[in-house]
Amino acid sequence: MIKKIVSMTLNGRKVEEAVEPRTLLVHFLREKMSLTGAHIGCETSHCGACTVDIDGQSVKSCTHLAVQCDGSEIKTVEGLANAGVLHAVQEGFYKEHGLQCGFCTPGMLMRAYRFLQDNPDPTEEEVRVGMSGNLCRCTGYQNIVKAVLHAARVLQQDKVAA
Amino acid sequence: MIPPSFAYHAPRSIGEALSLLTELGDDAKLLAGGHSLLPMMKLRFAQPGVLIDINRIPELRGIREEGGKIRIGAMTTESELIASPLLQEHLPLLAEAARMIADPQVRNRGTIGGDIAHGDPGNDHPAIAMALDASFVLQGPAGERQVPAVDFFHGTYMTALAENEILTAILVTPFASGTGYAYQKLKRKTGDWATAGAAVVMRMAGGVVTQVSIGLTNVAPTALRARDAEKALIGQPVNDASLAAVVQAVRAVCDPAEDLRGDVEYKTAMAGEMAKRAILAAAARCR
Numbered sequence: 066m067i068k069k070i071v072s073m074t075l076n077g078r079k080v081e082e083a084v085e086p087r088t089l090l091v092h093f094l095r096e097k098m099s100l101t102g103a104h105i106g107c108e109t110s111h112c113g114a115c116t117v118d119i120d121g122q123s124v125k126s127c128t129h130l131a132v133q134c135d136g137s138e139i140k141t142v143e144g145l146a147n148a149g150v151l152h153a154v155q156e157g158f159y160k161e162h163g164l165q166c167g168f169c170t171p172g173m174l175m176r177a178y179r180f181l182q183d184n185p186d187p188t189e190e191e192v193r194v195g196m197s198g199n200l201c202r203c204t205g206y207q208n209i210v211k212a213v214l215h216a217a218r219v220l221q222q223d224k225v226a227a
Numbered sequence: 228m229i230p231p232s233f234a235y236h237a238p239r240s241i242g243e244a245l246s247l248l249t250e251l252g253d254d255a256k257l258l259a260g261g262h263s264l265l266p267m268m269k270l271r272f273a274q275p276g277v278l279i280d281i282n283r284i285p286e287l288r289g290i291r292e293e294g295g296k297i298r299i300g301a302m303t304t305e306s307e308l309i310a311s312p313l314l315q316e317h318l319p320l321l322a323e324a325a326r327m328i329a330d331p332q333v334r335n336r337g338t339i340g341g342d343i344a345h346g347d348p349g350n351d352h353p354a355i356a357m358a359l360d361a362s363f364v365l366q367g368p369a370g371e372r373q374v375p376a377v378d379f380f381h382g383t384y385m386t387a388l389a390e391n392e393i394l395t396a397i398l399v400t401p402f403a404s405g406t407g408y409a410y411q412k413l414k415r416k417t418g419d420w421a422t423a424g425a426a427v428v429m430r431m432a433g434g435v436v437t438q439v440s441i442g443l444t445n446v447a448p449t450a451l452r453a454r455d456a457e458k459a460l461i462g463q464p465v466n467d468a469s470l471a472a473v474v475q476a477v478r479a480v481c482d483p484a485e486d487l488r489g490d491v492e493y494k495t496a497m498a499g500e501m502a503k504r505a506i507l508a509a510a511a512r513c514r
Contacts, residue, residue, distance in 0.1 A: 066232040086235035086278065089228075089269075108228040110266050111418065113332060122306070122335040127228075128265050129336070132235050133280060176332070197417045198330030 071135040075100075076144030084131045090124075091115040093131035094141060102142035102171040106200065113199035116172035117141050123179045125198070142171035145178060153219040154178050154212070163212030165203035173199050177213045181220055189214065230268035237280040241366060241393060244281055248391050249368055251277050257393065258282070259302060259341035262333050287340070287395060290314060299397040301340025305329065308339060317401035320428065324355050324410035330418040340394045343379070346386040346449070348484075349420035353380055353450035354442030355410060358426035361399045367392040380449035405514030406430055409505040412444065413497050415488065421445045422488040423497035425477075427505040431513040436460045436469075441505075445488075446481040446498040453477050456502060465510040473506060474499035 068083040075098060084093060094100045094117070103126055106112035115126040118140040145152040154177040157163065164170040173196065180187070180195040187195060192213045193206070201209060238244040248255060256275035258264060259282070267273040281287060287302035290311050297317055299308075308314055308325040315322045328351050329337060342352040343363065356363075356376035363374050368391055379387045388394055402408070412424040424444030430437050439460050441453040456476035463469040483494035 066234065069235060085232065087230045087232050089230075089265075105228070108266075108269055110262060110333065113330070116332055123332045124335055125332045127269075128262055128333075130235070130261070130265075133237075133261075133282065135237075180331070194417070195331060198332040 069132045069135075071132055073134045073136065074138045076140055082131075086130060086132045088131045090117070090126035090129045090131045090134060090139075094126060094139075097131075100141050100143050103175075104168050104171060106168065111200065112169070112172075113176065114169050114172040116175045116199065118175055118179055121179070123176050123198070140175070140178075142174050145174060152178065153216040153223070154181065156219065157212040157214075157216035158209070161208050161212040161215050163204060163209045169199060169201045169203075173201065173209060177216060181213070181217055185217060185221060185224075187214070187217060228269050230265065231271060231274045233268075233275055234277045235280065236277065237283050239283055241284060241286050241395060244279055244284060244393060245366065245368055245391070247277075247279050248393070251279070253390050255279055257344075259344075260304065260337040262329070262337040263341065263345045263347065281393070287393075292401075295400070296398045297401055299339055299399070301344075301394045301396055302338050303340070305334035305337050305339070305342075306331070309334070318359065318399055319402070320355065320359065320408040320410060320426065321399075323408075324351060324412075324426065327351065327410065327412045327414075333418070339397060343376075343397070344386060344388055344394045346380060346382070346384045347420075348383055348447060348449055349445045350450075351410070351412065351421065351424060351444055354424060354444040355426045356397065356399075356442070357450055357452045358428045358440045358442035359399045360428075360440060361397050363394055364396040364398060365389075365392045366395045371395075373398070377452050383448045402428070403430065407509035407511070407513035409508035409512070411501040411505040411508065413501055420488075423483075423494050423501050425498065425501035425505040427502070427509040429506065429509040429513060431465075431510065434464050435462055436465065436510075437462075439506075439509075441473075441477070441502055443477065443481070443498055443502070446483040446494050448482065448484075451480055453480055453502065455480065460506070465506060470503050470506065474503055477502045 072081040104114040106114035110128045254276040258278040258280040288300040361376045407429040413422045426442040429439040443451040456473045459472035481495040
């Protein structure tokens with residue numbers, strides 16, 4: 066099948082690649098861009114382990130074609146830390162023990178990253194609903210909720226300080 | 228997980244998309260949010276040779292008032308329905324019910340038009356559109372036509388949409404002030420399709436129901452409008468007797484498929500229960 070040229074901004078870097086139309090974004094990221102943080106946990110669009118940020122929205126990259134990303138701005142978990150300093154959501158998951166095996170974590174972090182921009186001061190219930198597109202086998206979610214609320218507090222403090 | 232190969236087009240206008248559809252025929256499928264089509268392709272249930280991506284067509288987006296109706300572009304995402312101040316004010320049922328569809332990531336991609344055009348009895352918008360008396364704007368090579376939601380769904384995955392047509396918009400009359408509404412959806416977990424669901428739009432005056440429409444989700448090969456149940460309620464107060472009549476009429480019209488969500492008896496009973504709860508919730512909102 067004829068390949069298409071797509072150019073996108075990936076974690077702040079311009080990339081241009083020829084892709085087969087059927088290539089799923091998650092495979093493009095993992096196999097072509099070697100960004101292996103985003104994971105694959107299902108083939109029915111449920112688990113959210115592949116969640117990345119596309120043009121300011123959380124999207125499951127297993128259900129999006131790389132060819133659709135022409136002109137898009139994409140952020141993956143590898144783009145979260147700033148010059149080696151962890152983003153508040155990364156720090157929150159670390160401090161509150163919001164991960165065990167780490168397989169869902171990149172998707173959880175990318176979802177939390179966007180969720181807290183859409184809702185900077187969420188209740189516990191809003192966190193649970195807001196994170197409902199992401200499954201976890203290990204944590205029972207309890208500490209993930211604490212992690213997201215921790216990150217919300219840190220981000221609010223940063224905003225006040227700035 | 229691995230979809231078959233296909234050619235990809237991304238037209239920038241409805242006209243261009245229609246030309247592609249006409250030219251490429253039944254080997255082509257329109258790609259909207261992609262959250263039903265790509266999952267089917269990844270499991271090889273569908274193997275179209277060409278995808279026509281309609282995500283880059285601005286005419287298919289946006290929610291606005293037009294000629295006394297609210298016009299919702301077919302490519303409006305579920306997230307946009309939830310966030311729309313216009314819908315919150317004039318069609319709160321849509322903004323509220325969209326929160327019960329899938330999960331945040333899916334709602335960022337899935338569109339109201341795609342949810343309807345898919346024709347899956349498990350989807351929520353078909354019954355909601357029936358309860359809202361919505362009509363769908365279909366554009367083909369010969370021009371535009373409008374089909375009422377109640378006439379659109381012909382069977383499981385089968386609709387009035389012709390192969391050379393695009394569903395471009397959903398038209399709905401805004402609620403008169405004091406209209407009650409509710410969508411009750413029984414599901415196994417957040418993000419799942421309904422075991423049974425009921426959408427209700429209702430008006431009351433002097434303690435009795437003056438207008439009511441009831442749509443049912445996932446209890447037949449298509450979404451259903453429960454006409455007999457509506458008749459049982461018109462002119463009546465909402466009480467045990469009228470609700471019992473509604474439940475009986477709802478059950479009579481159900482024809483659910485047995486699957487992991489339950490057998491025929493359970494789903495039929497739950498359809499009655501959801502209709503009852505939706506009517507009670509809608510009545511509480513009537514002014």
